Amino acid sequence: MRAPDRVLLAHGGGGRLTRQLVEELFVPALRNPHLETLTDAAVLPEMPPGRPALTTDAFVVDPPVFAGGDLGCLSIYGTANDLAMGGARPLWLTWALILEEGVGGELLETCVRGAARAAEAAGVMVVAGDTKVVPRGKGDGVFAVTAGLGVVPPGRDISDAHIRPGDAILVSGPIGDHGATILAHRHGLDAPGLQSDCGPLTGLVEALLGSGAAVRSLHDPTRGGVVTVCHEVTGRSGCRVLLSEEDLPVRREVSGVCDLLGLDPLALACEGRALVWVAAEDVECALEAMRDHPAGAETVAIGRMEEAAAGTPPVVMKTTAGGERPLDLLSGLDLPRIC
Amino acid sequence: MCLAIPMVLIERDEFQGVAEIDGVRRQISVMYVPEAEVGDYVLVHAGFAIGQVDADEAAKTLEMLREYSDAMVEL
Amino acid sequence: MTADPYSDPAAMAGLLGELRQAAENLDRRLTFMEVCGTHTHSVAGAGLRRLMPDNVRLISGPGCPVCVTPVDYLDRALALAMLPDTVVCTFGDLMRVPSSTVSLERARADGARVEIVYSPRDALQMARDNPGLRVIFLAVGFETTIPTIAGALAEAEADEVSNFLLLPGNKTMPEVMKVLVDDPDLEVDGFLLPGHVSVITGWKLFDFLADDFGVSGVVAGFMPTDVVQGVLALVRQAANGSPGIGNVYGRVVTADGNRHAREIVDRYFEPSDEIWRGFGTVPGSGLTLRPQYSHRDASRITVDLPPPFEPVGCRCGDVLRGVIDPPECPLFDAGCDPDTPIGACMVSSEGTCAAWYRHERWATGAGS
Numbered sequence: 075m076r077a078p079d080r081v082l083l084a085h086g087g088g089g090r091l092t093r094q095l096v097e098e099l100f101v102p103a104l105r106n107p108h109l110e111t112l113t114d115a116a117v118l119p120e121m122p123p124g125r126p127a128l129t130t131d132a133f134v135v136d137p138p139v140f141a142g143g144d145l146g147c148l149s150i151y152g153t154a155n156d157l158a159m160g161g162a163r164p165l166w167l168t169w170a171l172i173l174e175e176g177v178g179g180e181l182l183e184t185c186v187r188g189a190a191r192a193a194e195a196a197g198v199m200v201v202a203g204d205t206k207v208v209p210r211g212k213g214d215g216v217f218a219v220t221a222g223l224g225v226v227p228p229g230r231d232i233s234d235a236h237i238r239p240g241d242a243i244l245v246s247g248p249i250g251d252h253g254a255t256i257l258a259h260r261h262g263l264d265a266p267g268l269q270s271d272c273g274p275l276t277g278l279v280e281a282l283l284g285s286g287a288a289v290r291s292l293h294d295p296t297r298g299g300v301v302t303v304c305h306e307v308t309g310r311s312g313c314r315v316l317l318s319e320e321d322l323p324v325r326r327e328v329s330g331v332c333d334l335l336g337l338d339p340l341a342l343a344c345e346g347r348a349l350v351w352v353a354a355e356d357v358e359c360a361l362e363a364m365r366d367h368p369a370g371a372e373t374v375a376i377g378r379m380e381e382a383a384a385g386t387p388p389v390v391m392k393t394t395a396g397g398e399r400p401l402d403l404l405s406g407l408d409l410p411r412i413c
Numbered sequence: 414m415c416l417a418i419p420m421v422l423i424e425r426d427e428f429q430g431v432a433e434i435d436g437v438r439r440q441i442s443v444m445y446v447p448e449a450e451v452g453d454y455v456l457v458h459a460g461f462a463i464g465q466v467d468a469d470e471a472a473k474t475l476e477m478l479r480e481y482s483d484a485m486v487e488l
Numbered sequence: 489m490t491a492d493p494y495s496d497p498a499a500m501a502g503l504l505g506e507l508r509q510a511a512e513n514l515d516r517r518l519t520f521m522e523v524c525g526t527h528t529h530s531v532a533g534a535g536l537r538r539l540m541p542d543n544v545r546l547i548s549g550p551g552c553p554v555c556v557t558p559v560d561y562l563d564r565a566l567a568l569a570m571l572p573d574t575v576v577c578t579f580g581d582l583m584r585v586p587s588s589t590v591s592l593e594r595a596r597a598d599g600a601r602v603e604i605v606y607s608p609r610d611a612l613q614m615a616r617d618n619p620g621l622r623v624i625f626l627a628v629g630f631e632t633t634i635p636t637i638a639g640a641l642a643e644a645e646a647d648e649v650s651n652f653l654l655l656p657g658n659k660t661m662p663e664v665m666k667v668l669v670d671d672p673d674l675e676v677d678g679f680l681l682p683g684h685v686s687v688i689t690g691w692k693l694f695d696f697l698a699d700d701f702g703v704s705g706v707v708a709g710f711m712p713t714d715v716v717q718g719v720l721a722l723v724r725q726a727a728n729g730s731p732g733i734g735n736v737y738g739r740v741v742t743a744d745g746n747r748h749a750r751e752i753v754d755r756y757f758e759p760s761d762e763i764w765r766g767f768g769t770v771p772g773s774g775l776t777l778r779p780q781y782s783h784r785d786a787s788r789i790t791v792d793l794p795p796p797f798e799p800v801g802c803r804c805g806d807v808l809r810g811v812i813d814p815p816e817c818p819l820f821d822a823g824c825d826p827d828t829p830i831g832a833c834m835v836s837s838e839g840t841c842a843a844w845y846r847h848e849r850w851a852t853g854a855g856s
Contacts, residue, residue: 261605261606261610262606262610334606335606391535392535393495393534393712394495394496394497394712395495395539396500396501396504397534397536397537397539399533402846409580409604410579410580410604411580412581412629412633413529413553413581413836
């Protein structure tokens with residue numbers, strides 16, 4: 075495996091340098107029989123039984139390499155996880171990069187290796203790809219765009235429409251790790267114990283769905299965090315969300331970053347966590363199945379759904395201090411503040 | 414305007430230092446707390462220590478809160 | 489969440505119980521005003537308003553430096569951000585404040601070069617790292633923040649970083665509080681005084697409230713137990729009838745504050761007359777750079793400014809005075825909401841109108 079010293083416009087031109095990039099970097103790293111055919115389209119085996127699920131995603135992250143991951147693994151996990159949240163088993167991914175002229179080969183190699191590692195961990199194959207290079211100044215380092223194809227096995231139906239009052243809300247681990255890692259980096263905060271949680275949810279979801287617990291819906295709280303997901307769910311399910319601040323799992327370093335910058339962990343992105351809506355009577359079963367899996371070892375229940383009531387806020391949190399706080403959707407970006 | 418948090422001072426020279434909370438460290442200016450020593454708690458706002466935490470006063474407050482807390486638990 | 493004694497539920501329950509009893513014994517309606525945006529945040533964040541006794545009302549005054557920044561300042565900041573080889577650095581709080589045209593956030597899409605920083609020293613570092621760039625820091629904030637700006641300026645002077653400038657816009661509290669207590673329409677039984685401003689100023693600065701105007705004040709911190717302690721002390725003061733200034737944030741607030749910080753501020757800044765949104769000009773309430781530091785003053789840079797736009801019908805001023813509640817403003821939730829704020833009270837996420845929109849309209853049914 076070999077990366078060029080530096081990315082040039084010609085690497086995206088389709089000629090000799092592009093071929094070199096594909097043959098010397100992408101194929102050896104992402105290693106699978108479909109990719110190695112290097113045809114215009116990947117013709118795949120027949121789909122396993124069930125309904126096909128398709129997703130697409132774009133990834134822009136600054137810095138492209140951060141504690142716990144990089145743009146490469148982030149883009150693969152993100153796509154596979156989207157499929158898993160729909161109850162699908164992810165199968166095949168495409169991976170296209172838009173590179174800025176002048177990007178260093180080391181950064182590119184890190185992203186490609188990251189993607190390869192993630193594909194293996196998530197149990198997916200990257201079967202098609204593309205590379206374009208834009209002139210210096212017209213891009214921001216590395217952008218990744220993906221598509222992911224999976225299959226929802228027969229009999230499985232994960233959807234917010236199934237959520238009912240009384241259902242419990244679980245989260246598979248501490249919240250805000252990814253968002254806090256990125257913001258800490260941006261604002262000169264040094265937290266050796268903090269890293270992105272970016273990782274695969276595929277195995278965890280299969281373990282949960284195989285447990286027999288009545289799982290209504292699944293979501294991964296990426297951009298916008300837990301609070302954004304909760305608002306989406308209230309809209310689609312017709313119920314309101316009641317969270318318990320005391321039960322929210324937050325790493326002390328994430329808490330520290332939030333205290334310093336004036337942020338809310340509920341609004342920060344997670345890249346390897348699942349929010350699970352499950353029937354109240356199956357909470358113990360779901361907790362056990364999830365905690366048994368390495369990606370869900372710290373799963374906890376954080377709230378429940380209630381009957382929506384006119385004139386009450388859709389998403390509310392009971393605070394540690396004993397009060398009640400409506401959780402509003404973010405207006406625009408979540409910005410560090412002094413006030 | 415007033416988002417300031419207590420952090421422990423883990424390094425300092427005359428003007429600059431490093432403070433920590435919950436495993437997160439940041440370089441800060443200590444120009445306004447000339448008497449703060451490593452190990453002291455300082456109040457940090459926008460990258461500056463603006464004052465020192467009085468350990469005795471903090472202890473008094475915590476003791477008062479503990480009393481309320483214990484009284485409630487007994488109920 | 490990690491256990492925090494200052495948010496301990498049992499301690500809160502105990503304090504609230506005592507507060508309820510103290511308030512009951514008074515059998516009249518009490519209104520306390522907090523004048524610090526961070527207090528507004530804390531009260532909302534812990535859901536405290538609902539936990540107050542029925543006869544205790546907490547209202548928000550002009551404590552949000554973002555909310556009181558005038559349109560003209562934002563217009564100037566925007567114009568500076570469009571200049572070549574110039575970058576404007578700001579605290580995140582200012583990004584969505586409305587100007588006569590767009591906010592700094594929206595202006596980025598038009599090519600304005602704006603960077604959010606956590607500390608004024610980060611802006612100074614940017615100036616050091618980019619000698620060809622003129623770096624202008626938007627100097628807003630009250631007494632808590634002013635020393636941090638003076639500190640960055642002191643460093644810039646010492647290290648001769650000539651491309652670091654400020655757009656002065658800082659404000660101080662006592663003068664606007666005098667305007668508040670002098671207003672016959674204002675019915676306030678006491679002030680919850682800003683805990684971190686007091687770290688710098690000392691609590692004795694607020695003696696005038698009691699001595700000259702017969703109004704009480706208590707300096708309080710920002711954790712839930714701190715706020716309840718503060719309100720409890722205010723209720724007790726109302727009960728004993730003689731106005732005074734108290735301090736329940738003794739762990740960081742002293743009578744005299746941080747004298748050294750005030751001296752440094754005084755080296756670079758002098759008082760000026762400053763416009764507060766909704767109040768007009770409040771004499772002596774601002775800080776401007778002393779003439780010998782005019783080379784650091786970005787307000788001296790000539791820019792084209794749009795004709796100032798003040799939204800018709802906006803009653804931010806009356807809201808900030810505590811004279812009306814947000815729903816009484818004709819624009820509240822009728823064009824003015826957290827996503828499209830017109831007046832500054834809606835801009836800061838816990839400005840009075842934004843806080844009301846997010847939390848209170850559910851209780852009262854006001855707004856949609």
